[in-house]
Amino acid sequence: MDGEYAQATAEAVGAPKAKTDQPEEPWVRPREYDIGGLRWFSEASRELARALHPLLAQVTREELAEGPSPQAEGDALPAEASSLYRPMVIRHEWTVSVEDVAAFNLEQFLADLYSLADSMGGQSVRGMLEHISAVADEYGNTIDAGGRDFFDVFAEALETIDMTFDDEGRPNLTVLMHPDQMEKLRDKQPTPEQEARLDAILQRRKEEWLASRRRRDLP
DSSP states (O other), X not given: OHHHHHXXXXXXXXXXXXXXXXXXXXXXXXXXXXXXXXXXXXXXXXXXXHHHOHHHHTSOOOOOSSOOOXXXXXXXXXXXXXXXXXXXXXXXXXXXXXXXXXXXXXXXXXXXXXXXXXXXXXXXXXXXXXXXXXXXHHXXXXXXXXXXXXXXXXXXXXXXXXXXXXXXXXXXXXXXXOHHHHHHTTTOOOOHHHHHHHHHHHHHHHHHHHHHXXXXXXX
């Protein structure tokens, strides 16, 4: 009765009528929409980050069924923790405009997604290289290149690193250096002696790799 009285009173004083096109039952969004949207967003940002950062794209991904417990930022790792595993903190701030959401501004959303992927990829690459440097220093697997010729240092590095080869017999190597250093080496070529040494090292390392892949004859 109270509801009917309020409606009659509102109509009597000229108040606007309530909308009658509203659904009688609340609209419900299926849970599958959220799951599908989150999965698309995660995969899209990850693949875009790998496309924007080629070095990241060369790194294979492995999923762990169980891993170490997350460490709070700033906390020291347990003494028994392996240096080969380190958590990586990645941050990105995404500000969403209410007006863009209301207007379904797809272009702005894709621009924000691009910014997210670029930020995630850049932080991942930097964290990965810092981790590699820390592990190499810990295990003494570094070479002092100060004042030395690049190709002599490169030959020494080929003697110490683990190497694999593709089906064509080419080494699976990626050389990463600062753009300024790359510019200095752009027109530099090895001497005949350096080239012969590099070829000999690569040939020997390939033979060692092939020998390690051969199956021993069963008794």
